[in-house]
Amino acid sequence: MAKKKINIALIGSKFMGRTHSNAYLKVNKFFDLPVEPVMHTIAARDPKDLKKFSARWGWENWTTAWKEVCQNPEIDLVDVGTPNHVHAEQAIEALEAGKHVVCEKPLAGTLDDARAMVKAAKKARKCQTFVWYNYRRCPAVALAHQLVKSGKLGRIYHVRAAYLQDWGGPDTPLLWRFQSKFAGSGAHGDLNAHIIDMARFVTGDEISEVVGSIEQTFIKERDLLEEAGGEIRGKGAKRRKTKGKSTVDDAVLFLTRFKGGAVGSFEASRLSTGDKNRNRLEVHGEKGAIRFDFERMNELEWYDATTDGKCQGWTTINVTRGDDGHPYVGSWWPQSHLIGYEHGFINQASDMLKVLGGRKPEVALPDFADAFETQKVLHAAIESARNRCPIKLSQIK
Numbered sequence: 373m374a375k376k377k378i379n380i381a382l383i384g385s386k387f388m389g390r391t392h393s394n395a396y397l398k399v400n401k402f403f404d405l406p407v408e409p410v411m412h413t414i415a416a417r418d419p420k421d422l423k424k425f426s427a428r429w430g431w432e433n434w435t436t437a438w439k440e441v442c443q444n445p446e447i448d449l450v451d452v453g454t455p456n457h458v459h460a461e462q463a464i465e466a467l468e469a470g471k472h473v474v475c476e477k478p479l480a481g482t483l484d485d486a487r488a489m490v491k492a493a494k495k496a497r498k499c500q501t502f503v504w505y506n507y508r509r510c511p512a513v514a515l516a517h518q519l520v521k522s523g524k525l526g527r528i529y530h531v532r533a534a535y536l537q538d539w540g541g542p543d544t545p546l547l548w549r550f551q552s553k554f555a556g557s558g559a560h561g562d563l564n565a566h567i568i569d570m571a572r573f574v575t576g577d578e579i580s581e582v583v584g585s586i587e588q589t590f591i592k593e594r595d596l597l598e599e600a601g602g603e604i605r606g607k608g609a610k611r612r613k614t615k616g617k618s619t620v621d622d623a624v625l626f627l628t629r630f631k632g633g634a635v636g637s638f639e640a641s642r643l644s645t646g647d648k649n650r651n652r653l654e655v656h657g658e659k660g661a662i663r664f665d666f667e668r669m670n671e672l673e674w675y676d677a678t679t680d681g682k683c684q685g686w687t688t689i690n691v692t693r694g695d696d697g698h699p700y701v702g703s704w705w706p707q708s709h710l711i712g713y714e715h716g717f718i719n720q721a722s723d724m725l726k727v728l729g730g731r732k733p734e735v736a737l738p739d740f741a742d743a744f745e746t747q748k749v750l751h752a753a754i755e756s757a758r759n760r761c762p763i764k765l766s767q768i769k
């Protein structure tokens with residue numbers, strides 16, 4: 373019997389436009405899915421670029437009219453891959469039109485927008501929502517989640533997370549990512565969002581309090597770009613000579629308590645010189661510990677404190693053994709044939725399509741309500757930094 377088709381419309385055709393297009397293009401080739409994804413329509417703002425993008429990635433249609441896309445009765449799933457300030461408007465339009473929605477992270481630039489999205493998702497009962505917290509779907513992170521869930525770490529004492537990049541120096545122009553009206557925040561919503569989600573996912577616990585926080589903008593002014601909104605990530609962007617104000621953080625660091633009693637530290641920076649995409653998570657428990665670093669994404673470090681002390685030490689697990697039950701990799705290559713950044717997105721596309729076809733995802737997928745928990749932590753950390761006080765998560769509704 374022919375599989376049910378899921379017609380997908382993607383809004384946004386630049387960085388995430390490429391990762392998502394690649395995911396929809398490949399997912400059906402590697403995963404056995406209950407439904408068939410169809411790359412129906414790509415929407416964004418620049419018609420010249422869109423035509424080329426659509427032809428290159430195999431989209432059936434392209435348009436600059438995203439609202440029409442949301443209303444198109446042929447579309448089943450709307451994918452929001454645009455800057456943070458439009459997530460709410462686009463996701464809500466799609467949900468009200470009865471579409472399933474997957475949105476890029478952070479859920480929104482502001483807590484108010486995120487709350488409105490959760491409300492719309494609750495109202496649209498037949499619609500599924502998902503959020504692209506793609507690092508959950510690195511096999512090593514999914515394995516860490518499974519190990520903690522199976523009790524291998526026992527009681528958790530410490531969570532240490534840092535997401536460090538260094539592309540935000542003074543030569544980088546005023547992209548939308550440096551303007552709070554578009555991005556909401558800087559490194560915080562961009563990078564801390566990921567590690568908050570990973571920490572929640574791996575520990576299975578929730579943050580109960582932000583105890584203290586620092587928000588720092590080192591570079592206060594940047595070159596203006598010719599293009600409104602500044603969609604280009606840096607190199608090759610046409611600049612004007614005049615400067616504009618950066619209205620977001622370059623770095624945010626904060627300390628937390630978890631409901632289960634663990635303590636945590638989180639750090640995000642775009643000015644961590646030498647670190648390109650250093651997304652790290654460390655969790656220490658009474659029976660063992662794990663360490664993950666995205667720059668070595670195929671590996672999970674594991675310490676088993678329950679074995680004979682003479683033989684204890686960190687073990688590096690190459691998380692490529694599909695036959696032995698490592699998550700996702702059984703659909704890819706033989707062991708030690710490594711995978712990369714794009715696979716997290718393809719793995720997530722496979723889980724979303726499984727759910728839309730009535731099956732279970734390999735590991736839990738974040739929906740809007742789940743991503744709102746991460747958004748609350750983002751909000752609490754900024755409130756804590758600005759008011760120089762601890763913030764209990766129960767204060768944030």
Ligand SMILES: NC(=O)c1ccc[n+]([C@@H]2O[C@H](COP(=O)([O-])OP(=O)(O)OC[C@H]3O[C@@H](n4cnc5c(N)ncnc54)[C@H](O)[C@@H]3O)[C@@H](O)[C@H]2O)c1
Nearest residue numbers: 384385386387388416417453454455456458476477478603
């Ligand atoms: N999951 C991840 O690892 C990851 C990585 C990077 C970015 N992101 C998130 O993805 C989203 C997009 O980031 P990006 O890096 O792809 O940005 P980008 O600037 O590279 O691309 C933005 C795209 O959105 C389109 N766009 C902008 N405003 C629009 C509007 N009003 N209507 C329709 N289209 C519009 C632009 O034409 C462009 O195609 C952001 O929310 C960002 O936080 C996630």
